[in-house]
Amino acid sequence: MTATQERTAGTTLGVPTVAATPTTARAATAPHSRHGTRALLACATVAAPLWATVSLVQAATRPGFDLTRHPLSLLSTGSLGWLQIANFLLAGVLTVAGAVGLRRVLRGTPGGTWAPRLVLVNGIGMVAAGIFVLDPADGFPAGTPAGPPSALSWHGSAHLAAGSIAFVALIAACHVLGRHFARTGHRGHARASVAAGTALLLGNGWAMSGGAGGSLTLAAGAITAMLWISAVAARYRHHA
Template structure:
């Protein structure tokens, strides 16, 4: 008979080894939070620059996604991927950093928003609201790429304000009343921006504006939460 196989337990790590591992984990989490704090400003800077450089593009009217159909398409596509990956990393960083443990659903929703951004970059939008020039204001047909883009874009757009509502409960639980109010107001502001279109006499002329108000509000909140988690991490 063959001799039985014996499994030997690995020796415990020494204190210096444990300190090295903890420091590495701490550094990795901080890097994820810093990246998440930069996601919103980078994404915003990309659509501002792309909108200014793209001929015939009207930020007040046209959607952010349609910049990927213009002459500086690479800039918008790159911002989708970069910001999406940074937001995904932030979701992981928040889950690690917040004490007591942060909202699992809140972090999950932020991760879903990151996936939405990456997917929106992978699949190009259909022409919309008259851009590129010469296309109808109301699209007459949809492509598979366009439908997939809209699906991922919706995941990004709606996951962040819902996450803000979820984090409202977390901040109340840890006694951060100001942060709880700010998170709740973020969610309300996002949905209010899109609801205002119903009362606009010419919503198509300002659809890009309403979209940008909603996106910017959510991304400002996301950046603020990343900074909050970084400070909590350092104090802890």
């Protein structure tokens, strides 16, 4: 392949083709490397749908839980709390693995350094949010007094810190991917990336301000942004 052909090989959704550089060309010729990248991207592809499905099913079925008043993190409390703890841990680990896959396919592209790093931080934050459990509050689990806890435990504080870091990283990742797609000529994907990050930014801001239904807006924003990362990983996996 000539230098001209290499320059015109093109990209798909901003993913360099295997002829983009000698390094990527060599990597593409090794089936185990290509398959490994696809497996890592598959992890990110399933992370958000898994987390959202398990969370929302519990929200709809666990007695006393009200998504307009209770954050999804409260599902980690009570006798069935282990389900949501495992949900956080598994989705976080899958996201971390997916970040490695994104680093491989985004290498050398605009935003290709920071987007995977931010997704990695988001995954680590999810793992930490699973390890450190939020305190029971506002009547959930059943028997808990109404209103916020009188004092936050150390693990409750750690959960809030982990969640904040995870959300900030996820918002930033969506916006960096927006820049990536805009620079690579995929403006529809750029707008979707920015919209997903903004949905979480606004949803979290409304929840932090104490607005009515803040837990619902936070859940909607978080799930929207997470699903977008999964969608991006799925598209890159298709072309890896």
